Amino acid sequence: MAFEPPRRLVKALGEAAPGADDWLAKLPEAARRAVALRGSTVERVQVPGGRSSLVILVRLPDDTPAVLKLAPGRARPESERAALAHWGGLGAVRLLEPAGAEGVLLLERLHPDVSVRSLPEAKSMLEAAGTLRRLWVEPPTDHVFETVAERTGRQAEAMRAGADAQSAPLVEAALAAREELLASAPPARLLHGVFRQSKVLAGERSPWLAVGPDPVVGECAFDLARLVRDRVEDLIASPSGAATTRRRVKRLAESLEVDQERLRGWTLFRAVESGVRARRVGRTQDGELLLEFAAWL
Template sequence: MAFEPPQRLVRALGETAPDGDDWLEKLPEAVQRAVALRELTVERVQVPGGRSSLVVLVRYADGTPAVLKLAPPRFRPEAERAALAHWGGLGAVQLLEGPVTEGVLVLERLHPDVSVRSLPEAKALLEAAGTLRRLWVEPPDESGAHSFESVAERTGRQARAMRASADAEVAPLVDAALAAREELLASPPEHRLLHGTFRQSKVLAGERMPWLAVGPDPVVGECAFDLARLVRDRVEDLIASPSGAATTRRRVKRLAESLEVDQERLRGWTLFRAVESGVRARRVGRAGDAELLLEFAGWL
């Protein structure tokens, strides 16, 4: 099978690839091996696809539809596999096979072009929040095959990168975000398995259930950290609205109440995650994204 990786994936991996990384160059061969090993028939590569993995729509020999997903090691595909196995299809896409090839997942086929983002905003937030609630379960025993990164560990790496790349223009926001993190980590209220990168586009229409989450970058910690990313969904619409700041504050309140999360903790993690994403976007040259995210952060 000859194919070109989606340009969205090529651009995103180019922003983060370490020196000497050749995952993209080896990707066609890896896909061929994965398809041949399972005797799959390829339908198409999902376009535009994601920013950290290649998604291929396939069928087994008996006609069962499936998704073949390949991701570089730095995006932790084995952690994704472990989380999906732990959830067992409750609220999330289901694994169709165990670990056969490192970095290769075979998943149930959802409707890849239909996410909750296609719904009106209020309905989309409601459905997304309901899906997220089902994922917040006790993490597996740490003595098992996979130990997940903690919120403290992940945000510690992010905090160091923020400090290293913050200039005078963004320093006040970075300082506020780092202070919020320190305060939040001092007394986490619960310890749950989290999706890690949850947003509306990560919830797809399914057959088993109306909506199922995909693409986790799992982490363990408090639920407010997970919910924080959902707060800024459709950030471009918020920024364009004259009432964007007020809408954002109402959204924090509504989501916190609906999922029984402390409102101030949600606001704090939303601030940290928005500033971290904005500073990272500046660092890799995505000035437009950075501007949106940092303006949004200033409202919190």
């Protein structure tokens, strides 16, 4: 079977890391080795798949359905492996191999085409928030995960470099919010890092389980902030989008016992960072939507 990377993956890596071409070129052979090593039977490559990895649906020799996930180093797959091992299947997809070739993860099979996003908006937000709460645990004492301060520090530098006259006021507000938030951070937890509705899939042993973390250690409001802007296109299209966004911040903060102002601040930072980055790589429309959303905060 040919293991050609889906177009979505090729495009995303081309935008974010043009130097990843070497990984893409080696990917078909790496996938064949990973399948053969486990004696697996391939069912299909997941399409459209993710923006940072190749996902292959397989069956193991004992007929157990599983997923082989291959990701480049820049996607931090070993950090994902460590986080999944620490969660041990609580709230997240289960890791089926504690160790393996670098960049290759063997995971339990969920229902890859059924995410919590398929539910009505209010129900999907409730289920997503409940899943996220289960992931917020004490990090291992000897962890090597990136911290929120470290990750947002890199992002802040890129935001300053990518700001133009139009986005400069929002960038300055986002950077100021970050400084204030980091100066008084609450206790740190292990966070998913890139949590949103599409990262929550239907499962057998649990109705909903999180997948695809880019784990980070820090305060819970940082993790919840990305969920606030889910379905941003619908929010922007709605005449009451700004009011709905403010209500969403309040409801999510209250339901997960997170400080509302801290959630608002991290939502602002993450929306502006994503908007500036989207514009930088040529996704102008996405960038404009995110910056408009940020202006409501």
